[in-house]
Amino acid sequence: MQADQNLDCKGLSCPMPIIKLAKTIKKMNSGEVLEMLGTDPGSKTDIPAWCEKTGNFFLEQSEEAGTFKFYIKKK
Amino acid sequence: MFKKGVLRELFDSMFDKSWPMWVGGILLALMNILLFVIKYPWGSSSGYTNIGQNLFQILGVTSLGTKVPISLHAVALLNIFVVVGAFVSSLFSREFGIRIAPVGELVKGFVGGALMAIGATVGAGCTTGGFFTGLAALSAGALTLAAGFMIGTFIALRYLLWEMEALPKISMGKSFTFLTGSGKKTGWQRWLGWIMIAVVLFLFNTYTASSSGAMKIIGWHVMIGLILGMILQRSRYCIVRAFREPFMTGEATAPVAVMLSILIAMIGFTVIKYFGVGNAGELASRAIEMKAVYANFWLRALIGGIIFGLGMTIAGGCAVGTLWRAGEGHVKLWMAALGFVIMAPLSKGFIVPAVKKMLPESMQKQMFLPDVLGYTGAVVLVLLILLLWYMFAKWNEKTGKFSAL
Numbered sequence: 001m002q003a004d005q006n007l008d009c010k011g012l013s014c015p016m017p018i019i020k021l022a023k024t025i026k027k028m029n030s031g032e033v034l035e036m037l038g039t040d041p042g043s044k045t046d047i048p049a050w051c052e053k054t055g056n057f058f059l060e061q062s063e064e065a066g067t068f069k070f071y072i073k074k075k
Numbered sequence: 076m077f078k079k080g081v082l083r084e085l086f087d088s089m090f091d092k093s094w095p096m097w098v099g100g101i102l103l104a105l106m107n108i109l110l111f112v113i114k115y116p117w118g119s120s121s122g123y124t125n126i127g128q129n130l131f132q133i134l135g136v137t138s139l140g141t142k143v144p145i146s147l148h149a150v151a152l153l154n155i156f157v158v159v160g161a162f163v164s165s166l167f168s169r170e171f172g173i174r175i176a177p178v179g180e181l182v183k184g185f186v187g188g189a190l191m192a193i194g195a196t197v198g199a200g201c202t203t204g205g206f207f208t209g210l211a212a213l214s215a216g217a218l219t220l221a222a223g224f225m226i227g228t229f230i231a232l233r234y235l236l237w238e239m240e241a242l243p244k245i246s247m248g249k250s251f252t253f254l255t256g257s258g259k260k261t262g263w264q265r266w267l268g269w270i271m272i273a274v275v276l277f278l279f280n281t282y283t284a285s286s287s288g289a290m291k292i293i294g295w296h297v298m299i300g301l302i303l304g305m306i307l308q309r310s311r312y313c314i315v316r317a318f319r320e321p322f323m324t325g326e327a328t329a330p331v332a333v334m335l336s337i338l339i340a341m342i343g344f345t346v347i348k349y350f351g352v353g354n355a356g357e358l359a360s361r362a363i364e365m366k367a368v369y370a371n372f373w374l375r376a377l378i379g380g381i382i383f384g385l386g387m388t389i390a391g392g393c394a395v396g397t398l399w400r401a402g403e404g405h406v407k408l409w410m411a412a413l414g415f416v417i418m419a420p421l422s423k424g425f426i427v428p429a430v431k432k433m434l435p436e437s438m439q440k441q442m443f444l445p446d447v448l449g450y451t452g453a454v455v456l457v458l459l460i461l462l463l464w465y466m467f468a469k470w471n472e473k474t475g476k477f478s479a480l
Contacts, residue, residue: 011176011250013391013405014313015235015323020246022480023239039252041170041403042311045093050324054480066172066255 001060001071003035004028010067014042018050021072025056028074033059036070043068089309090168096332099310104336106303107208108343112352114149114292116212116344116367117303118204119394120195122150123412124419127192131420139420149293153300154398159271160304161402165256166268168309172255176407179245184407187390188397188414191383195394195415196422197430198223198379199371202314202393205379207333211340212348212367213453215442216376218460223380224387228318231388236479254404275301307399315387315396325478327468334461341457349450365443374438375430390414 007024009017017038024034036047044061047070051058059071107117125141125148132140145151165171176184195201198220200209206224209217238245256264275297282294306312316329344367346352351360371379387393390411392400397415400408431439444453471477 010252011174012180012246013174013176013400013407014316015319015391016180016246018324019235019239019480039172039174039250039255040405041093041165041168045311049326049328050480053324053326066252 001035002033003071004032005034007034007036009036009038009040009043011039013040014046017043018046021047021050022054025054025072025074030074032074034070034072034074036072038068038070039066040068043070047072086167090164094310096310096312096328097335099306099312100332100336101339102306102310103303103312104211104339104343106299106306107211107336107340108347110153110296110299111344111347111366113295113299116204116208116340117153118150118200118208118367119154119398120192120201120204120415120419122148122152122154123192123394123415124196124423125151126154127416127418127420130416139424147289147293149296152293153296153303156275156297156300157304157307157395157398158402159275160301160306161308161399162304163268163271163301164305164308165403166264166271169256169264170308171264171404173251173253173404174406175251175253176405177246177248177250179248180407181410183245183389184391184410185414187386187388188411188416189418190386190414191390191394191397191411192386192415192418193422193426194223194227194379194381194383194386196379196419196427198376198383199369200376200379201383201395202387203395204367205369205371205376207314207337207340208367209369210457211337211344213341213345213444213457214368214372215440215444215447216369216371216373218376219373220371220376220380220383223377223382224318224384227381227384227386228315228388229322229384230381231385232319232322232479235388272301304399304402307395308403312399313396314393315391318384319388321468321471322477322479324480325472325475327465327472330464330468334465337457338461341454345450345454348445364445365441368441368443370439370441372438372440372442375434378430 005028009020017040048058051072055075057073059073062069110117126145128141129145200220205220206217279294279298283291313329314333317333320326320329348364351363392408397408397411401412
């Protein structure tokens with residue numbers, strides 16, 4: 001998937017990934033896609049929940065060797 | 076690991092996906108009631124203090140030390156086996172991994188832990204013993220403690236948002252992740268989990284084989300610690316979130332889960348206290364009634380709560396949240412635990428006596444709500460407060476009036 005923005009949250013634990021995600025999305029344009037990396041297992045549920053709450057689109061999630069990759073499209 | 080079958084299905088249903096937080100809330104409340112029946116309801120900070128005192132004892136600072144070794148301190152062992160339980164459960168669910176955050180985050184972990192130690196010793200309780208258990212035990216101080224958590228969390232969250240703008244470097248930089256559990260070659264993780272369970276069973280057996288009642292009680296703390304740790308990790312149960320989320324994302328999931336826990340624990344505790352379960356004598360029943368009622372109403376708990384709220388929000392986990400996240404491998408929370416352990420005896424030795432002396436008696440009262448309102452009045456009061464909190468959380472979830480993100 002092609003991303004317009006990248007955000008690295010590897011090593012960070014709750015609540016830092018969500019705070020960073022919110023800040024990054026705020027600065028993006030509508031329709032742009034963010035690729036986010038993280039290692040906190042909590043992110044697997046937190047990020048889709050945050051997207052649903054805020055109306056942004058949670059596109060995809062994958063995992064490789066303990067690193068989670070999320071794609072989020074700004075509403 | 077198993078042939079695909081009913082056992083494997085059972086295992087996967089427990090460890091493939093996280094449990095809803097409210098499920099954790101119910102189970103934790105039941106475990107807390109069991110702890111009360113066995114000896115004393117759930118607390119955590121006094122365990123940290125004991126571990127710290129043992130550390131100072133070993134270092135030769137006997138004035139801050141203790142003669143009670145960790146192996147005989149029920150709460151210290153409960154803490155340790157919560158870490159073990161979370162470790163086992165994260166191994167089983169392939170969520171374990173040693174995650175070293177950037178240096179700035181590690182420092183925040185340590186500072187947050189030290190603040191929690193000061194808050195818990197000054198306020199006579201943390202989010203678990205003072206608030207979750209305390210409120211369920213109808214201790215008046217739990218209410219002002221909660222008000223303090225709210226204020227502290229609000230301020231610290233403002234700090235985190237400010238830090239993100241003004242000092243973004245703190246949460247950036249090199250991070251490392253080791254021994255993670257995803258992918259195919261991770262069979263060893265589940266085997267290690269089973270080995271850990273065997274070790275806990277062995278210890279449980281060793282303690283409970285003793286003829287001493289005190290040793291049997293300690294053995295049960297080892298076992299319940301393991302179970303608590305597993306429940307906490309599976310449901311990602313987090314009291315910080317209960318206080319923080321309304322001000323952050325506005326989600327009401329965590330507050331509702333914590334309310335449910337308190338509600339269920341309160342029913343159990345009230346029955347235990349009302350009937351003096353465990354003892355028949357009049358004096359003994361009074362002692363049971365006053366369990367988990369702390370001498371901190373009102374200002375003492377408020378001050379402690381604010382400091383603790385600051386600490387838990389910066390660290391990203393309260394006393395118990397720190398334990399289970401440490402077990403899952405977050406090094407930031409290892410630092411928080413270290414800060415807590417080192418600071419708790421220092422605070423107990425130097426800060427608490429000064430605070431106790433400074434505050435008038437009327438601001439650090441040991442108040443059991445039923446003594447003032449009767450059992451019915453006390454339970455109704457707590458129910459009303461939970462209901463108001465529920466309405467606020469749900470209203471805020473819809474309107475986002477208090478949410479920053």
